Amino acid sequence: MRxxxxxxxxxxxxxxxxxxxxxxxxxxxxxxxIRQNIKALDTMIEYCIDQSISxxxxxxxxxxxxxxxxxxxxxxxDFADELTRIGSKIxxxxxxVTMHPGQYTVLNAVDQAVVRRAVDDLVYHTAFLDSLQTxxxxxIILHVGGAYGDKNLALDRFAEQYIRxxxxxxxxxxxxxxxxxxxxxxxxxxxxxxxxxxxxxxxHHALNHPDTENPLRWLLECRKTWSESDGPQKIHYSQQAVxxxxxxxxxxxxxxxxxxxxxxxxxxLDVMLxxxxxxxxxxxxxxxxxxxxxxxxxxxxxxxYKYEVLEQAPDVYVLIRQLLQDKKSYxxxxxxxxxxxxxxREVTTGHAVNAAQHVWGYLKVHASEREKRQFENQLKRYQExxxxxxxxxxxxxxxxxxxxQPYLDQSLYMRRYC
DNA sequence: TGACGTCAAGATCCG
DNA sequence: CGGATCTTGACGTCA
Numbered sequence: 001m002r003x004x005x006x007x008x009x010x011x012x013x014x015x016x017x018x019x020x021x022x023x024x025x026x027x028x029x030x031x032x033x034i035r036q037n038i039k040a041l042d043t044m045i046e047y048c049i050d051q052s053i054s055x056x057x058x059x060x061x062x063x064x065x066x067x068x069x070x071x072x073x074x075x076x077x078d079f080a081d082e083l084t085r086i087g088s089k090i091x092x093x094x095x096x097v098t099m100h101p102g103q104y105t106v107l108n109a110v111d112q113a114v115v116r117r118a119v120d121d122l123v124y125h126t127a128f129l130d131s132l133q134t135x136x137x138x139x140i141i142l143h144v145g146g147a148y149g150d151k152n153l154a155l156d157r158f159a160e161q162y163i164r165x166x167x168x169x170x171x172x173x174x175x176x177x178x179x180x181x182x183x184x185x186x187x188x189x190x191x192x193x194x195x196x197x198x199x200x201x202x203x204h205h206a207l208n209h210p211d212t213e214n215p216l217r218w219l220l221e222c223r224k225t226w227s228e229s230d231g232p233q234k235i236h237y238s239q240q241a242v243x244x245x246x247x248x249x250x251x252x253x254x255x256x257x258x259x260x261x262x263x264x265x266x267x268x269l270d271v272m273l274x275x276x277x278x279x280x281x282x283x284x285x286x287x288x289x290x291x292x293x294x295x296x297x298x299x300x301x302x303x304x305y306k307y308e309v310l311e312q313a314p315d316v317y318v319l320i321r322q323l324l325q326d327k328k329s330y331x332x333x334x335x336x337x338x339x340x341x342x343x344x345r346e347v348t349t350g351h352a353v354n355a356a357q358h359v360w361g362y363l364k365v366h367a368s369e370r371e372k373r374q375f376e377n378q379l380k381r382y383q384e385x386x387x388x389x390x391x392x393x394x395x396x397x398x399x400x401x402x403x404x405q406p407y408l409d410q411s412l413y414m415r416r417y418c
Numbered sequence: 419t420g421a422c423g424t425c426a427a428g429a430t431c432c433g
Numbered sequence: 434c435g436g437a438t439c440t441t442g443a444c445g446t447c448a
Contacts, residue, residue: 021442023428102423102424102445104443105444114445146447148446390437394436
């Protein structure tokens with residue numbers, strides 16, 4: 001089983017995608033952003049290789065206004081060398097990259113102008129994957145679109161538009177069940193007509209399924225829609241956030257639930273996680289399913305999580321340190337269970353002060369007298385409620401960056417503030 | 419006409 | 434002036 005994540009990596013410097021607003025989308029701005037975004041993709045692929053993540057969704061915003069006449073940049077030509085280089089890296093590492101146009105790309109619309117824009121968008125996504133020269137398993141995932149009062153007519157319109165698409169687009173296009181209109185049964189009937197592979201989305205299925213829910217049965221039905229050249233069957237997996245709108249994704253993947261859910265699944269399967277903490281959940285789930293993992297992998301994870309856990313729950317911090325003492329063990333489930341528990345705690349001022357002082361312990365060695373005074377002052381202001389936790393961390397993050405402390409730089413404690 | 423989703427750009431506020 | 438914090442954007446459908 002391969003497990004991947006979508007679009008952005010938390011706590012990985014240099015992977016942020018730049019977004020451009022319409023009103024500032026001039027040639028130079030777009031060109032600069034595209035150069036930066038392609039560089040960010042390269043960094044992201046390096047990260048995937050380093051973490052042995054073999055499934056990754058590239059953000060549709062990698063080329064801002066990629067399918068709009070607003071974009072006058074000939075990016076395929078201007079960045080051909082770099083794109084080819086990244087593509088080779090992806091192929092050599094055996095990474096499967098995919099893309100997923102959003103809810104606003106509606107191929108089955110009644111309005112022909114909307115259909116034209118949807119086609120343009122699919123052509124753009126295809127052009128991007130083609131520019132990397134990835135093979136046919138590198139897919140573009142699309143929802144069927146709107147119902148317009150008659151689901152069957154809407155499905156027919158999708159099929160009509162599909163057969164008109166350029167072959168290069170069809171080669172990559174796959175369809176996904178959605179949470180409201182088109183369930184997995186609708187998609188399988190569409191497959192009967194146009195042979196397009198079906199991505200099974202577990203949470204959408206739970207919210208919108210045919211008479212029999214039985215997820216495993218439908219997962220296996222969808223499996224039949226994937227041919228050899230399409231690559232391994234791909235599914236989307238997410239969990240429902242409690243007390244949120246049905247369909248809202250959780251902050252992190254609950255590992256125990258995930259392991260329960262995958263128990264009956266075939267081994268040769270690509271699972272794209274849809275979750276707020278992105279790469280963090282991907283690494284977690286990979287560590288839990290791969291047989292080649294050792295406690296060294298958990299220690300590496302601990303280095304990233306520890307200050308965050310210390311801030312949330314010092315007792316859990318102590319517990320995890322004990323958990324990692326036996327170097328012959330591999331307590332992956334208890335380790336992540338403890339981290340998930342810590343994340344559910346309220347951060348108290350006392351704990352936050354304790355964590356900040358702990359981090360400062362590393363920084364003060366190389367800090368200037370001025371920075372030392374600043375820290376004492378910031379900490380005092382935080383304790384008095386005159387400074388936010390965020391501001392305090394931002395200060396620590398600035399000092400850590402200036403000291404070039406990658407260990408702290410990449411700590412999740414700092415992730416939102418660097 | 420606003421909700422839906424998403425998160426950074428852009429705007430504005432504040433010391 | 435620079436950093437912190439709030440608001441908007443960009444898309445199409447549907448209630």
